[in-house]
Amino acid sequence: MKKMKQLLAVLSAMMLAAAASGCAGDESSEGRTKSQDDVSIATDNLEKTDDPDITGQTVYWMALYDLNPTGNADRSVALTLFEDVYGAKIEYVPTTADTKFDDLANRINGGDPVDMFPYEWDAVPNGVNKGMFDPLDDYVDLDDELYEGVRDMAEMFKYNGHYYVIPYATADPLAITYSRAMLEEEGLDDPYELYQKGKWDWDAFMDMMQTFVNNGDGEEVRYGCAGWFGQALIQSTGDTVVTYDGSKFTNNIMSPNIERAELMMEEIANQGLYSSVWHGYFPNDGSVLFYGMAPWHLADSNAKNPDGDLFLVPFPKDPESDDYYLNMNYAATMLVKNSDKGDAVAMWIKCQRIAETDPSYKAAAKEKALIQSTNAQGKVTGFITEEQYDFMQTWYDPNNIKTVFDFGYGMGSLMYGETYDYGTRGVMNNVADGLLLQYENTPDTWAEIRSEWQSVVNTVVDDFNNLAQ
Structure with missing residues (x-):
């Protein structure tokens, strides 16, 4: 295994500095919520590792956001x-949401420096086939226990046959938020307890929504669910619309x-159980039982x-x-085509x-996540409970939760847009x-939707299979 002594020494120094600054800081909202990751670290006497020497190299990063600190933020x-x-x-190379892939192609074709690009759905296979990315096989050792x-x-x-995407973390899991106080009032089971017993399934989900709506007095508007649901429900089967066996894509819409x-x-x-009204937070008017969102x-x-005693599953x-x-x-960084900074x-x-796996940093990340946000008047504007935080961390254990990726989302605008x-x-x-x-004009049945779009999936899948030949 590659030696990690100097890296762990740096992390330890950062954690000590963060703890010290946290104790010495004031109790204002800014003081309590400001990141304390940036510290001065002496590395002259740290042990060398067998990693490639990238000293003095500048890596050009094209994205919608800068990896360097801006404003009063810290590294x-x-x-x-790094x-x-x-x-x-x-070095940051800015772009926009509408022009990012065009800007990337222009820099590649024009010979302007660009080395890294954030992973997005359209990167694989579409971006790879458009000549935007190189594989990471020769640079990342996946046998390292770090991965x-x-x-x-x-x-x-x-x-x-190549690794273009090597996630360093997962992010933004779509989950269901609910109010335990509301469930108790309605006489419904707690989904968390059902989950612990392996009984949190579609049947329980539907029964609870139907009961909640039927319990209404007829004057109040009630919905079983709101938010982002469809994609997560489909992928809860473990199946994908497009499958890939390592050499060939297949239309799996049937x-x-x-x-x-x-x-x-x-x-x-x-049954009118779904509300299409957009909510940026769990509704506080008692109208929705389950809220689907990251x-x-x-x-x-x-x-x-x-007073809702919110929880999520x-x-x-x-x-x-x-x-x-x-x-x-999936949080990942793509190596841009023709970059000479693969090692970096x-x-x-x-x-x-x-940063995602070291225990000392994970402990500090939890401490920061549990700090309440307050406004200038001292009113609490946001908080996460320790119970919520700890349970969410279990979702990243592959022994508890399986991840899904559908290549259909990365096959161009006909497939996703x-x-x-x-x-x-x-x-x-x-x-x-x-x-x-x-x-408007959406059919009322899955059979009709599938019939209308099946041939499009066939065409796109065939096109990508032909590109690989």
């Missing part, structure tokens, strides 16, 4: 390691597992529901499955992975939530 742990241990730096826990994810993304998920969404829509909303939701599992599959994003990009990925119009949306968009959102 991340990963950036501190600069102070490895002696390299990152235990993400190795299977890298295998999941493997394309044409999957009976996907069909059962879609028929459940039909039932949810037909946990970014949780601190705000807790503050807006102080993974999406319910398919009754025909023994496993819970969780829809989530690999070291950046390593720094990110260390949001236009808010049924006729021009991507196939994956309509498959995920067409039945729930019911944009």
Whole structure:
């Protein structure tokens, strides 16, 4: 195993500095919530490792955001390691959401420096086939125990025999938030307790929503669920619309597992259980039982529901499955085509992975996550409970939760693209939530939606298979 002594020494120094500054700081909102990762670290006497020497190299990072600190923010742990241990730096190349892939192609074709790009759905296989990215095989040692826990994810993304995406973490898991106080009042089971018993499944989910809506007095408006549901429900089956066996893509839209998920969404829509109104936090008016969203909303939701005793669980599992599959994003960095900084990009990925896995930093991250946010008047505007935080951490254990990736989201705009119009949306968009959102001209049944889009999936899949020949 590669020696980690100097890296751990740096992390220890950062944790001590963070603790010291936290004790000495004032109790204002800014003082309590400001990151304390950036510290001065002496590395002259630290032991050398057998990692590549990237001292003095500048890596060009194109993205919507800068990895360097801006305003009064501090350096991340990963950036501190990258600069102070490895002696390299990152230069930001800004782009926009609408032009990012065009800007990347222009820099590649024009010979302008660009080395790193954040992983996005369209990167694989579409971006790879457009000549935007190189594989990381020669630079990242997946046998290193540092990558235990993400190795299977890298295998999941493997394309044409190469590793283009090596996640250093998962992020933004789609989960269901609910109020335990509301459930108790309605006489309903706690989904968390059902989950612990392996009984949190589609059947329990549907029964609870139906009971909640039927318990209404007829004057109040009640919904079983709101938020982002379709994609997570489909992927809770473990099946994907497009499958890949390592050499060939296959259209799997006829999957009976996907069909059962879609028929459940039909039932949810037909019974009026789903609210298409957008909520940025768990509704505090008692109108919605289950709120589907990534946990970014949780601190705000807790503050807006102080007596709600909010909690959250993974999406319910398919009754025909023994496993819970969780829809989530993957934090990864792509190596841009023709970059001569492969070693440096690999070291950046390593720094990110260390920041995600080192116990001392994980402890500090938890401490920061539990700090309440307050406004200028001292009112609490956001918080996460320790119980919530600890339970969410269990979702990242592959022994508890299985991850899913559907290559269909990375096959260009015919397959994925949001236009808010049924006729021009991507196939994956309509498959995920067409039945729930019911944009104009959306069919009422899964059979009709599948029939309309099956040939498009066939065409796209054939095109990508032909590119690989």
